[in-house]
Amino acid sequence: MSTTIHCYADSQSHVGHIVIRRPENRNAFTAEMVTAVGEALVGFGQNDDVKVVVIRPEGADLTTGLDAADAERIYQEAPGGAVRKVPSQRARALAQSSLWWGPSGLYNRVLHCPKITILQARGRCLDIGLNLSLCCDLVIADESALFGQPRWQHVGVDGDVTALIAAVGLKRANEMMFCVPEWDAKTAVDYGLIDKVVPPNELEDAVMTLATLCGQVMRDGIVTEKHYVFASLAKMQIGTGMAIAAVMGGYGTNLHFRAGEFNFLREARANGVKAALARGRHHFGSGQ
Amino acid sequence: MKQYGNPDTLAAAPGQVLYEKDAQSGVAWITLNRPEKHNAMTVPMRARLSQLVKDAEQDNDVAVIVLRGNGKSFCSGNQIDEDWGHRPGGQKRMTLTTASRYSTEMMWGRHSFTQVVSRCTKIVMLQLHGYCAAAAYFTLATRCDIVLVSEDAKIGALEGRFLGPASTVAGIHINRILGTKAARRVGYTAEPISGDEAYALGLAHLCMPVSELAAATDALAREIAARPRPLLRYLKARVLSGEAVFDTSVPTITGLLYSHFLQTAPDEKNFWATVKSSGVAGALSDDKARRTAAVNQLKEKSS
Amino acid sequence: MITSATAAGITTITFVDCSPLSSGDVAFARRLIECIRDASDDDEVKAIILRASGRDFCPVLPPEKAAAATRIDRGLTSEWRGIFASARGIYQSLCFSRKVTIAEVRGDCGAAGTLLTLCAGLAVADEGATFECPFGSLPEANFVLAALTIRLNRAKAWALRGQPLDARAAAAAGLVNRVVAAGDLQAEVESMGKRIVKMPLDGIAISKIILESCLDTQGVGREFDAVPFYGMAFQQEANAS
Numbered sequence: 001m002s003t004t005i006h007c008y009a010d011s012q013s014h015v016g017h018i019v020i021r022r023p024e025n026r027n028a029f030t031a032e033m034v035t036a037v038g039e040a041l042v043g044f045g046q047n048d049d050v051k052v053v054v055i056r057p058e059g060a061d062l063t064t065g066l067d068a069a070d071a072e073r074i075y076q077e078a079p080g081g082a083v084r085k086v087p088s089q090r091a092r093a094l095a096q097s098s099l100w101w102g103p104s105g106l107y108n109r110v111l112h113c114p115k116i117t118i119l120q121a122r123g124r125c126l127d128i129g130l131n132l133s134l135c136c137d138l139v140i141a142d143e144s145a146l147f148g149q150p151r152w153q154h155v156g157v158d159g160d161v162t163a164l165i166a167a168v169g170l171k172r173a174n175e176m177m178f179c180v181p182e183w184d185a186k187t188a189v190d191y192g193l194i195d196k197v198v199p200p201n202e203l204e205d206a207v208m209t210l211a212t213l214c215g216q217v218m219r220d221g222i223v224t225e226k227h228y229v230f231a232s233l234a235k236m237q238i239g240t241g242m243a244i245a246a247v248m249g250g251y252g253t254n255l256h257f258r259a260g261e262f263n264f265l266r267e268a269r270a271n272g273v274k275a276a277l278a279r280g281r282h283h284f285g286s287g288q
Numbered sequence: 289m290k291q292y293g294n295p296d297t298l299a300a301a302p303g304q305v306l307y308e309k310d311a312q313s314g315v316a317w318i319t320l321n322r323p324e325k326h327n328a329m330t331v332p333m334r335a336r337l338s339q340l341v342k343d344a345e346q347d348n349d350v351a352v353i354v355l356r357g358n359g360k361s362f363c364s365g366n367q368i369d370e371d372w373g374h375r376p377g378g379q380k381r382m383t384l385t386t387a388s389r390y391s392t393e394m395m396w397g398r399h400s401f402t403q404v405v406s407r408c409t410k411i412v413m414l415q416l417h418g419y420c421a422a423a424a425y426f427t428l429a430t431r432c433d434i435v436l437v438s439e440d441a442k443i444g445a446l447e448g449r450f451l452g453p454a455s456t457v458a459g460i461h462i463n464r465i466l467g468t469k470a471a472r473r474v475g476y477t478a479e480p481i482s483g484d485e486a487y488a489l490g491l492a493h494l495c496m497p498v499s500e501l502a503a504a505t506d507a508l509a510r511e512i513a514a515r516p517r518p519l520l521r522y523l524k525a526r527v528l529s530g531e532a533v534f535d536t537s538v539p540t541i542t543g544l545l546y547s548h549f550l551q552t553a554p555d556e557k558n559f560w561a562t563v564k565s566s567g568v569a570g571a572l573s574d575d576k577a578r579r580t581a582a583v584n585q586l587k588e589k590s591s
Numbered sequence: 592m593i594t595s596a597t598a599a600g601i602t603t604i605t606f607v608d609c610s611p612l613s614s615g616d617v618a619f620a621r622r623l624i625e626c627i628r629d630a631s632d633d634d635e636v637k638a639i640i641l642r643a644s645g646r647d648f649c650p651v652l653p654p655e656k657a658a659a660a661t662r663i664d665r666g667l668t669s670e671w672r673g674i675f676a677s678a679r680g681i682y683q684s685l686c687f688s689r690k691v692t693i694a695e696v697r698g699d700c701g702a703a704g705t706l707l708t709l710c711a712g713l714a715v716a717d718e719g720a721t722f723e724c725p726f727g728s729l730p731e732a733n734f735v736l737a738a739l740t741i742r743l744n745r746a747k748a749w750a751l752r753g754q755p756l757d758a759r760a761a762a763a764a765g766l767v768n769r770v771v772a773a774g775d776l777q778a779e780v781e782s783m784g785k786r787i788v789k790m791p792l793d794g795i796a797i798s799k800i801i802l803e804s805c806l807d808t809q810g811v812g813r814e815f816d817a818v819p820f821y822g823m824a825f826q827q828e829a830n831a832s
Contacts, residue, residue, distance in 0.1 A: 012585075013582070013585075013586065048553075116476050134468075137472040137476055138469075138472060138473060138476065138477070139469065152794075152798070153786075153789070153790055153794075154790075154791070154794070155791070155794050156790065156791070156793065156794025156795060156796070156797040156798040157794075157797065157798035157801050157802065158797070158801075160805075161801060161802060161805045162805045162808065162809065163468070165739060165805065165809070166463060166464075166467070166468045167467055167468045167469055168467070168765070169467075169739065169740055169741065169742065169765035170736070170739045170740045170765075170806075171712075171713060171714060171740055171765050171766065171767065171768050172765050172768070174691075174712045174713055174768075174802075175713065175768050177798055177802070178691045178712065178713065178786075178787050178790065178795075178798070179691075179713070179783050179786040179787055191765075192467035192468075192469050192470065192489075193469065194469065195469055195470075195473050204590075205590070208586055208590070209583055209586065210477065212582050212583055212586045213477060213579060213582070213583065214476055214477060215582070216449065216575075216578060216579050216582055217448065217449060217450070217452060217453075217476070217478065218450065218451070218452055218550060218552055218553070218556045219553055219556065220452060220550035220551050220552070220553075221448070221450075221451055221452015221453065221454075221547070221550055222452060222453075222476075224452060224546055224550065225452050225453040225454070225455070225457060225458065225475065225476075228455055228457075228458035228541060229457050229458045231458070231541055232458045232459070232460050232463070235460055235535055236460055236463060236464075236535070236809075237805070237808040237809050240805075240808045241805050241808065244801060244804050244805065244808075245801070248797065248800065248801050251797055252797070254793075255791055255793040255794060255797075256791075256792075256793050257791050257793070258791065258792055261789075261790075261791045261792070262789065262791075264791075283789060284786065284789050285786075411751055430744075433747050433748070433751055434744075434747065434748045434751060434752065435744065461743060464738060464742065464743040465742060465743045465744045466742075467742060489742075490741070490742040490743075490744050490745045490764065491744055492744075493744070493745075493748040493752075508752070511752070512751060512752055515753065518828035518829070518831040519727060519828060520751075521828060522824055522825060522828040523726060523727065523750055523751055523753075524751065525824060526726060526730075526734060526750065526821060526824075527734065527747055527750055527751065529734075529817065529821070530734030530735055530738065530746075530814060531734075531743075533734075533735055533810040533813045533814045533817065534734070534735045534738055534743075534809070534810045534814070535810065536738075536743060
């Protein structure tokens with residue numbers, strides 16, 4: 001297991017911890033980190049002493065999302081990804097599925113974890129951070145938290161939206177898709193994206209108290225109920241949304257940019273995703 | 289159909305679930321009347337409630353049905369340790385056949401009291417005060433069309449603390465009513481939500497001090513019942529159809545009420561065993577003590 | 592009666608008000624469909640605004656007009672079916688437009704205006720706006736869409752009680768994205784439109800494909816498909832009154 005994802009279980013409190021530890025990069029995830037978190041969740045799922053899993057960051061931010069360097073690499077390394085100059089659609093769908101939405105993808109693994117999952121959120125909770133908020137059972141944030149998917153305004157929607165709609169309602173989901181890239185903590189709790197907002201110095205306590213209380217519930221009760229929930233999630237079509245996301249997610253890099261449009265992909269290839277996002281903020285103007 | 293219960297509970301049920309109607313206004317009231325037990329429900333009481341709803345559904349005088357409870361709370365939950373013929377062969381534990389009868393016919397399935405309310409072609413309102421904090425009655429509350437709550441109401445499934453969430457998270461309709469986050473929160477923390485929260489989330493249509501609740505429910509019931517009957521028929525039919533399309537009308541899985549089959553691990557407290565030795569109140573306070581101890585232990589660790 | 596103007600990537604469709612839709616006015620609906628579908632297919636367009644030039648977005652019909660509206664032929668072979676209840680009809684054309692649509696709602700918003708608001712992607716209202724419940728008078732009103740927007744119980748109470756939602760309640764429930772002073776309404780909507788225009792056209796296209804799929808899996812399309820039968824039931828009950 002990498003040091004950027006640190007996991008341990010406390011059998012007394014019955015809590016499994018997954019700590020994101022790359023604060024110098026605002027906890028941007030490499031593909032390896034994504035896989036590590038998924039595997040940790042599977043491991044905790046099999047650990048009879050763990051009833052609750054807490055996912056939390058070190059540093060000021062939960063995460064800014066997938067590391068720029070890996071965004072292109074994961075396509076190239078997928079089957080059919082390096083046959084031609086540009087990664088094929090099959091490579092993209094396979095990568096999307098493998099990393100995020102398919103049976104062993106991160107979001108699927110969070111959503112289908114047979115233990116109670118709690119997310120501790122602060123600072124930037126973007127991209128992966130937003131999806132973790134949707135897929136974890138419970139989310140407590142501090143006042144600094146910002147939730148969003150900055151990529152969407154540049155390349156359109158490329159993930160599951162059924163879970164977003166189910167959490168916040170359709171109009172608000174559309175807002176994030178088309179004109180408001182980030183929600184602050186107060187908006188997020190008002191809209192129903194997260195459960196609670198606390199002052200920064202109370203965040204850790206609030207999360208651990210919640211985890212401890214949830215950990216008092218009997219093992220049979222938690223795991224059995226979780227499996228009923230999995231059936232319900234499928235019935236709510238959240239699984240369908242994920243399947244759509246896996247195949248549609250790969251089309252984003254086919255985008256044609258018209259004159260006057262900010263060519264995010266060209267900027268990203270030339271100067272890196274970070275610089276492209278910075279330039280993009282300028283293009284879209286500050287704030288909402 | 290066979291009537292389940294025992295001679296005492298069967299005899300008591302009519303006095304414990306009351307029915308009145310006002311043909312003039314088109315409103316009928318079904319009132320839980322077991323205030324000494326905070327309206328804890330027996331199998332015959334639920335069967336009677338079902339029958340009353342079905343009868344009102346067929347009664348042309350009735351446009352709106354109001355569910356409510358006498359005493360301090362709407363309903364504290366199922367009668368614990370009730371003998372209703374659930375061990376017909378004298379078995380030590382409940383058989384799957386009995387569990388499916390209980391669950392599918394009585395609690396969550398198509399013929400259950402929650403589904404009879406949910407599928408009713410008349411409008412069903414709920415006047416909710418005090419506790420409505422056991423899974424079955426939380427589910428009942430989420431099956432009514434229009435819910436009015438008192439500010440001090442406590443809504444949820446408290447037995448989730450020691451029995452597991454018992455489908456309070458898994459109901460699709462619960463997710464579509466509360467939003468997915470609140471649905472998880474109610475289920476996994478087993479903390480009740482207040483009337484104010486129920487209103488803010490969208491479960492309750494109105495929230496007010498308990499002293500105003502009865503009058504407000506009455507007034508709203510009469511207001512709705514005064515709308516043209518063909519229109520009300522059509523609107524309720526639209527809602528039922530919309531729910532069918534939206535997939536909130538039937539439970540995801542109506543098989544087993546599984547809590548009776550759950551096994552406590554050695555470090556976990558067996559709720560049923562504790563009830564036997566200390567009663568329900570004893571078991572609840574025992575659980576509260578354990579939770580408090582766990583949190584205190586956490587605080588000690590971090591300091 | 593309905594004008595459409597496109598500038599800087601935004602098509603603004605303006606009517607005095609859209610109450611003719613509440614009356615089942617076929618000519619009005621046809622023209623509105625044309626404007627929406629043309630803009631939806633225009634590569635120069637990314638956002639579509641629906642705006643009323645009159646005092647109210649959709650005045651509530653007076654009793655005689657409302658009564659007449661209940662008696663429209665809503666049979667399986669009726670004109671109503673094609674214009675109000677089909678995939679090429681007004682509400683599905685708006686709901687499934689390939690562009691981002693915004694309802695700019697000032698003042699009274701009668702049944703059809705509320706249904707347009709539900710079908711639009713985004714909505715901004717002024718502080719004085721009130722949204723009439725569409726379910727009592729429009730069988731084409733989509734209950735699943737309402738439930739996905741404001742949550743199930745709110746949609747139920749709204750439908751069964753039939754009371755309008757004021758701007759504050761509409762915002763709290765998530766029916767509208769913003770509530771502003773009347774004087775700021777147009778500017779707020781245009782600012783929203785300008786943000787949308789900054790997105791790449793292809794990005795909007797793919798977003799709408801994903802969104803439409805997700806709406807369909809959750810039953811929005813199925814509910815629309817049932818509208819012809821809702822029309823028949825409505826007609827039966829209206830005749831019984």
